[in-house]
Amino acid sequence: MTRPVDASANKDAAKGSRELDELIHHRLRLGMVSALAANEQLSFSELKSLLRTTDGNLSVHARKLEDASYVTVTKTFEGRRPLTTYRLAPAGRRALQRYLSHMESIIQVTRDTLER
Amino acid sequence: MSTSTLHTRALDDLRFIRRTMESASAFTGVSGWGQIAIGIIALVTAFASHTVQPGPTWLGEWLAAAALAVVIGVASSIWKGQRAREPFIFAPLRKFVLGFAPPISVGVVLTFYFARLGLFSLLPACWLLLYGAGVMTGGMFSVRSVPVMGICFMVLGCVAVLAPVSWSAALLAAGFGVLPIVFGALIAWRYGG
Numbered sequence: 001m002t003r004p005v006d007a008s009a010n011k012d013a014a015k016g017s018r019e020l021d022e023l024i025h026h027r028l029r030l031g032m033v034s035a036l037a038a039n040e041q042l043s044f045s046e047l048k049s050l051l052r053t054t055d056g057n058l059s060v061h062a063r064k065l066e067d068a069s070y071v072t073v074t075k076t077f078e079g080r081r082p083l084t085t086y087r088l089a090p091a092g093r094r095a096l097q098r099y100l101s102h103m104e105s106i107i108q109v110t111r112d113t114l115e116r
Numbered sequence: 117m118s119t120s121t122l123h124t125r126a127l128d129d130l131r132f133i134r135r136t137m138e139s140a141s142a143f144t145g146v147s148g149w150g151q152i153a154i155g156i157i158a159l160v161t162a163f164a165s166h167t168v169q170p171g172p173t174w175l176g177e178w179l180a181a182a183a184l185a186v187v188i189g190v191a192s193s194i195w196k197g198q199r200a201r202e203p204f205i206f207a208p209l210r211k212f213v214l215g216f217a218p219p220i221s222v223g224v225v226l227t228f229y230f231a232r233l234g235l236f237s238l239l240p241a242c243w244l245l246l247y248g249a250g251v252m253t254g255g256m257f258s259v260r261s262v263p264v265m266g267i268c269f270m271v272l273g274c275v276a277v278l279a280p281v282s283w284s285a286a287l288l289a290a291g292f293g294v295l296p297i298v299f300g301a302l303i304a305w306r307y308g309g
Contacts, residue, residue, distance in 0.1 A: 027132070096133075106123060
């Protein structure tokens with residue numbers, strides 16, 4: 001049986017929500033950062049197939065992460081074909097760690113509330 | 117946003133992060149260096165057995181090489197995961213094994229069946245076709261190089277079906293020796309070892 005949550009818990013949770021990094025809170029950008037955290041580097045097409053998205057969508061969100069210095073982009077050629085590869089930058093890795101801490105703290109707040 | 121909504125979203129996000137990292141790990145699950153080592157073992161075996169007619173001795177040599185290749189394949193994947201500090205290596209490895217195991221199990225059964233009937237000359241085509249099918253199905257969630265390697269094995273298997281028996285050693289060397297070396301080098305170069 002779940003008990004009603006108290007006002008202070010809601011306040012803590014709301015504070016946690018406000019502190020969330022909106023840049024990687026977006027599902028596709030969170031997916032890109034997570035995938036790059038598990039790999040040294042991934043190409044544009046690998047990310048596209050992994051996250052099941054379109055070229056346009058991935059380009060837009062990759063640009064946002066690049067502008068925030070969360071990822072680094074390398075553009076080369078494989079034969080005659082352009083090859084774009086992404087790596088997670090130190091700022092992006094720290095942002096993911098902060099985001100994970102936020103998620104854990106939100107879960108902890110709920111757990112504490114239920115135990116009261 | 118209420119605590120319970122945030123809690124649900126937080127749990128959902130953590131699951132999503134874990135799932136994405138597990139899927140992404142598939143891109144690095146197969147060790148290129150391991151494949152190169154397996155290819156070298158196969159080339160040595162093909163060279164050592166090319167003068168021997170397909171029979172019990174010939175089969176024993178190839179089974180010993182296969183056993184060694186399995187040990188190297190598994191150990192190199194684990195080594196690659198540990199070296200890359202990759203905690204999610206076991207999920208993609210499990211997916212690979214689940215796809216790889218059925219055709220390979222059929223291959224094991226057919227090997228003993230054909231050997232019992234004395235039909236050793238059928239084994240090269242059988243091995244190339246079923247190993248190719250296993251690599252292709254197991255590698256569906258891996259980098260593109262892995263299922264493409266599976267297709268190449270199957271093409272060689274088809275050639276083995278049509279070719280004279282005297283081509284067996286060359287086809288086995290091309291399949292189990294050259295293909296893993298070429299694709300292993302590609303994986304090692306592009307996907308971190």
